Amino acid sequence: xxxxxxxxxxxxxxxxxxxxxxxxxxxxxxxxxxxxxxxxxxxxxxxxxxxxxxxxxxxxxxxxxx
Numbered sequence: 696x697x698x699x700x701x702x703x704x705x706x707x708x709x710x711x712x713x714x715x716x717x718x719x720x721x722x723x724x725x726x727x728x729x730x731x732x733x734x735x736x737x738x739x740x741x742x743x744x745x746x747x748x749x750x751x752x753x754x755x756x757x758x759x760x761x
Contacts, residue, residue, distance in 0.1 A: 735749070736749055
């Protein structure tokens with residue numbers, strides 16, 4: 696999936712918390728990716744763009760061993 700979203704479509708201010716923002720996933724993104732609440736995601740910045748992917752089981756296991 697390669698789609699461009701406006702900042703306002705996925706980020707939301709957190710009332711009373713000026714240092715952080717809430718990242719919300721549009722329903723069509725969740726449906727297309729098969730992600731659900733509770734999934735662990737990986738966020739990387741590549742050439743100024745956010746790359747978001749679901750962490751796989753092997754990667755989760757590797758991180759738990761350290």
